[in-house]
Amino acid sequence: MLDSDSFGIDTMSALRELTGDPSSRSILPRAPKNPPSYSTREFKSFEAACYKSLYPTTSPEQFRDRLASILEKLGFPYFSLTALNPHPRVLFHNLPDATCSAYEQGNYDQVDYAVSYANSARHPILRSRIEDYMSVAPVQTGEMVRNQDLSILYKSHGFYEFYLIPVVTGRERFLFSLTSQDIAPDFLKKLSKHPEAIQLVAEISVSFGQRKFPKLFRPHEREGKIKLHRQPLAVIHTMTEKDLTIQQFAHSQDRSVHTINQHLASVRKALKVKTNHGAVYQAIREGLIPCPCQECTGQREVKDSRG
Structure with missing residues (x-):
């Protein structure tokens, strides 16, 4: 297996360019600008319903369950929200315990290209687009092999596709991820129906969550205590x-x-x-x-x- 110390940087440069590839626009829904500028009555009603559902929540668990309920109505029963600064840490998720345990035991958070992509990009991307790049890359690094193993792990649990949405607020970065146990064509069909609503939920989950649960979203600000992953x-x-x-x-x-x-x-x-x-x-x-x-x-x- 070939390896290159500088290849990690080139890899991420290439991944950032994926969403700018004109050939991908026909299959990858684009995100609206922040904040969403849609003014249709239907979209405004959906936005109001999201805030009405999340506002009364008093615990992270309740907040997670309300988010899951909103997303399930859009056709996506599983999601996760990961804070990326100063190190990746999952804030909310409703993925199966077996999937999460396998991810943690494999220490995949240290090599996951989905995390690396969200750390340097702003546009949503399908995980399969990252997998496509890895399959044709001229050089295979150890990290690429680990990501290929991660893809196999996900598929063994029934998850064939993920929609990855980077969310940036000030200096903070987050990764909002959606998935379902659908084959790729069905997954893409669901995305094409509600791309603006999905982006809105991702942004609300971060902006609203930061105000509701500041200690959860910014643990490194607690009492000046040193936090190292x-x-x-x-x-x-x-x-x-x-x-x-x-x-x-x-x-x-x-x-x-x-x-x-x-x-x-x-x-x-x-x-x-x-x-x-x-x-x-x-x-x-x-x-x-x-x-x-x-x-x-x-x-x-x-x-x-x-x-």
């Missing part, structure tokens, strides 16, 4: 413990340098430092990772032997 922390821990360069670590994990740099950037941001060396020092100081020096290691071993 497991994977970026594991990256900096292993690199420090084994004294590896970025290139060496990426090669040992069959990951691209671009991906490892993204993890390190999230660590620097969380620790409010500008360099990787500063991040290591601050992570040790905050007790997030153990100090790798021989003196500290020896002290830990003595302590552990004493119980």
